[in-house]
Amino acid sequence: MTLPDTDTRPENTEQTSDDQPEVFHYVSKDKIAESAVMGSHVVALCGAVFPVTKSAKPGSPVCPDCKEIYESLPPGGGDE
Template sequence: MSAPTQVRPDTRPEGTETTSDDTPEVFHYVRKDKIAESAVMGSMVVALCGEVFPVTKSPKPGSPVCPDCKKVYERMSG
């Protein structure tokens, strides 16, 4: 099953993978219009790399980004 994406999505990284102290290892790119809905309602979002998860954390400047999401985003915006 593939998720619909925009040609040039308005995205920002969102975290899913965590370390033992519950801090995200990497943040994923997801559709911006789905972030607030997921954070409030607990609904699932689909990252550009295909990961499916509920948004639970917000990235800080300099946070690591999922390399697969970054590659997809660069191909879409390039």
Template sequence: MSAPTQTLPEVDTRPEGTDTTTDDTPKMFHYVKKDKIVESAVMGSMVVALCGEVFPVTKAAKPGSPVCPDCQKIYESFKG
């Protein structure tokens, strides 16, 4: 049984990190819905990235941080 497809009501996203390295710095950042970022950071709830990865928000991206290529492609398709 496959999971249902969800439509994103808003594409206002910002990258959030997963896949931490040994020094607790994320290897790459993912795009997630902006309204879920604070909730996850405060409450520890999970967010779903555009690429489908599920994780709690623990770090904010800095300019020049690597972004998940799948999230980037999906995000770019919304801007079109």
């Protein structure tokens, strides 16, 4: 099984009403540019669906579900 390259992208661009910081999700790299330009939605590893609106900065909080799934993937994204 070949798994796509992933990168982190935000679920939304604003903080939640209870001042929780936004979380960034892992999504397929090949869908990021299309979403950013066309406004189409991407699907994160955890199943969250959203349009890409900005990039994650180092140290940004990552969705715990996405992180767990990403860390369970085989090294190299399964491109063996």
